[in-house]
Amino acid sequence: MNKVITISRQFGSGGRTIGKEVAKELGIPCYDNEIIEQIARESGLAEEFIKEKGEYTTYGGWFANALADRSIDGLSMQDRVWTYQRDIILKLAKKGPCVIVGRCADSILEGEADLLKVFIHADMDTRADRIVRVYGETDDAPKKRLRDKDKRRAAYYRFYTDTEWGIAKNYHLCLDSSKFGLDVCEDIIVQSFVKM
Amino acid sequence: MNKVITISRQFGSGGRTIGKEVAKELGIPCYDNEIIEQIARESGLAEEFIKEKGEYTTYGGWFANALADRSIDGLSMQDRVWTYQRDIILKLAKKGPCVIVGRCADSILEGEADLLKVFIHADMDTRADRIVRVYGETDDAPKKRLRDKDKRRAAYYRFYTDTEWGIAKNYHLCLDSSKFGLDVCEDIIVQSFVKM
Numbered sequence: 001m002n003k004v005i006t007i008s009r010q011f012g013s014g015g016r017t018i019g020k021e022v023a024k025e026l027g028i029p030c031y032d033n034e035i036i037e038q039i040a041r042e043s044g045l046a047e048e049f050i051k052e053k054g055e056y057t058t059y060g061g062w063f064a065n066a067l068a069d070r071s072i073d074g075l076s077m078q079d080r081v082w083t084y085q086r087d088i089i090l091k092l093a094k095k096g097p098c099v100i101v102g103r104c105a106d107s108i109l110e111g112e113a114d115l116l117k118v119f120i121h122a123d124m125d126t127r128a129d130r131i132v133r134v135y136g137e138t139d140d141a142p143k144k145r146l147r148d149k150d151k152r153r154a155a156y157y158r159f160y161t162d163t164e165w166g167i168a169k170n171y172h173l174c175l176d177s178s179k180f181g182l183d184v185c186e187d188i189i190v191q192s193f194v195k196m
Numbered sequence: 197m198n199k200v201i202t203i204s205r206q207f208g209s210g211g212r213t214i215g216k217e218v219a220k221e222l223g224i225p226c227y228d229n230e231i232i233e234q235i236a237r238e239s240g241l242a243e244e245f246i247k248e249k250g251e252y253t254t255y256g257g258w259f260a261n262a263l264a265d266r267s268i269d270g271l272s273m274q275d276r277v278w279t280y281q282r283d284i285i286l287k288l289a290k291k292g293p294c295v296i297v298g299r300c301a302d303s304i305l306e307g308e309a310d311l312l313k314v315f316i317h318a319d320m321d322t323r324a325d326r327i328v329r330v331y332g333e334t335d336d337a338p339k340k341r342l343r344d345k346d347k348r349r350a351a352y353y354r355f356y357t358d359t360e361w362g363i364a365k366n367y368h369l370c371l372d373s374s375k376f377g378l379d380v381c382e383d384i385i386v387q388s389f390v391k392m
Contacts, residue, residue: 010365116375119364119370121364121365166363166364166365167362167363167364168315168317168362168363168364168367168370169206169317169362169372171364171370171372172371172372172375172376173370173371173372174315174364174367174369174370175368175369176365176367176368176369179312179368179392180368180388180391180392184388184391184392187387188384188387188388191383191384192376192380192384195376195380196375196376196380
């Protein structure tokens with residue numbers, strides 16, 4: 001089994017940047033947008049649609065979501081994205097050691113790779129500042145938007161993996177990037193990976 | 197404000213041992229049994245009683261607990277232990293940099309010290325093995341006992357701090373000691389402390 005680092009993260013915590021830097025340091029690939037692009041190629045769906053449907057429940061919570069837009073075989077569009085996503089992640093992990101950001105990879109790869117499961121979070125102020133500064137978000141209520149994203153990401157995770165997102169015992173290593181800064185987080189992950 | 201490491205931990209995860217070794221490495225005191233002994237001296241209560249009442253709810257959950265053994269001023273014995281415990285932890289953190297194991301110190305010291313809040317957990321098999329091997333527990337159902345301890349510790353924490361125990365975002369650093377081993381956990385905590 002290949003050694004794979006999965007990075008789950010709160011939106012705006014810098015987890016994606018940390019993942020990319022860790023991969024660069026270790027000389028292994030980091031899969032993030034590549035997964036979305038591959039689903040787009042295989043499914044014919046638009047990348048923006050996949051980005052949204054592959055990590056977030058739709059508004060209305062899991063119940064509305066469970067009933068939404070199902071076709072005759074009982075699968076919703078979200079279920080289809082999930083199936084593509086799962087198959088692609090399983091294939092990528094078989095190719096060699098890598099870093100995979102988000103998309104429930106920690107749960108999908110359980111028993112399929114030698115995992116280092118990481119969770120990155122940060123305080124609200126730092127995250128709000130980051131989404132405005134780095135992503136150029138112009139929303140005038142960034143904290144409200146972050147809380148909404150957290151809720152929908154947790155609901156998506158629970159719906160498809162039947163485990164809880166953000167609970168310490170479900171990860172090997174959880175880091176507050178607003179406490180340490182991204183560089184120190186990267187160092188700690190690289191060292192943990194080398195020593196595991 | 198002094199730099200203080202608080203170590204919250206699942207029972208049997210080796211968190212206490214990690215705390216002691218980190219303190220030794222950094223040349224600062226580690227408070228654990230000292231807190232219990234001091235409460236015993238000041239309150240006249242037995243150490244075993246304090247050990248239990250300072251981290252675990254009684255059987256029956258928080259509701260039974262909230263109503264239990266209250267005296268005329270409305271305080272239960274558990275509330276009294278909590279008050280002693282809080283005052284002693286606040287005093288210890290004022291004396292100088294230190295490590296404090298358990299006893300809700302992370303919540304008690306919020307805003308009162310420059311905190312590194314750590315949570316240590318481990319998988320069930322490792323913990324069950326550890327409590328039999330290290331603590332000489334003879335219970336023939338160690339996993340059931342661990343699950344019960346987790347529940348009562350989480351309930352105690354929720355009752356007195358109004359926050360959730362074991363949720364990643366409530367700590368700066370969470371580590372799975374069964375993944376890395378105690379030595380690597382100690383290294384990571386020492387380095388994080390030095391760099392923060």
